[in-house]
Amino acid sequence: MARRVKDDPRSLLQAGDLTVNLLDRQVRRGDRKIELTAREFNLLERLLRAPGRVFTRTQLLEHVWGYDFDPETNLVDVNIRRLRKKIDDESQLPLIETVRGVGYRIRKVE
Numbered sequence: 001m002a003r004r005v006k007d008d009p010r011s012l013l014q015a016g017d018l019t020v021n022l023l024d025r026q027v028r029r030g031d032r033k034i035e036l037t038a039r040e041f042n043l044l045e046r047l048l049r050a051p052g053r054v055f056t057r058t059q060l061l062e063h064v065w066g067y068d069f070d071p072e073t074n075l076v077d078v079n080i081r082r083l084r085k086k087i088d089d090e091s092q093l094p095l096i097e098t099v100r101g102v103g104y105r106i107r108k109v110e
Contacts, residue, residue, distance in 0.1 A: 013048040015095055016109035018087060020048055027087070034086050039064060043079055044087070047096065051110040054099045080104055 013020040017030045025041055036044065038083040042064045047055065057076045061067045065075060080096060088094045095107050 008108075013045065015048055015051055015106050016093060018095055020045060029087050029092065036083075036086065040083050040086070043076075044083055047104065047106040051106045054103050054105045056103040061101070076104075088107060 011021060011023045013022065019028045020026075020041075022045065027036055027041070027044065028096075038043075043060060046060060046063050055063075060076045062072070067073075067075075084094065084096050088096070093107070093109070095109070097105050099105060108110050
């Protein structure tokens with residue numbers, strides 16, 4: 001039974017060569033393992049659950065941090081910047097996109 005749960009395709013989220021295993025909380029980009037904090041992992045998971053969908057900063061604050069919107073906070077921006085540094089490098093297609101004036105999304109990769 002444990003093997004069936006581990007092999008459940010619903011436990012994997014993917015965008016291009018980025019793979020997130022929700023059961024063991026491992027993140028890989030290609031063959032490279034990426035270490036994330038709990039907040040970074042939750043932020044990435046939220047974005048990966050709906051590739052192409054734009055999430056506002058308010059939505060991300062509420063889901064990841066459980067905060068109501070504070071227009072002065074830059075928590076989301078700082079964590080997006082950290083995530084980009086960890087999952088993207090110059091040789092790879094950037095996966096996290098900024099939608100100016102709206103929020104962030106994961107690029108839909110076919």
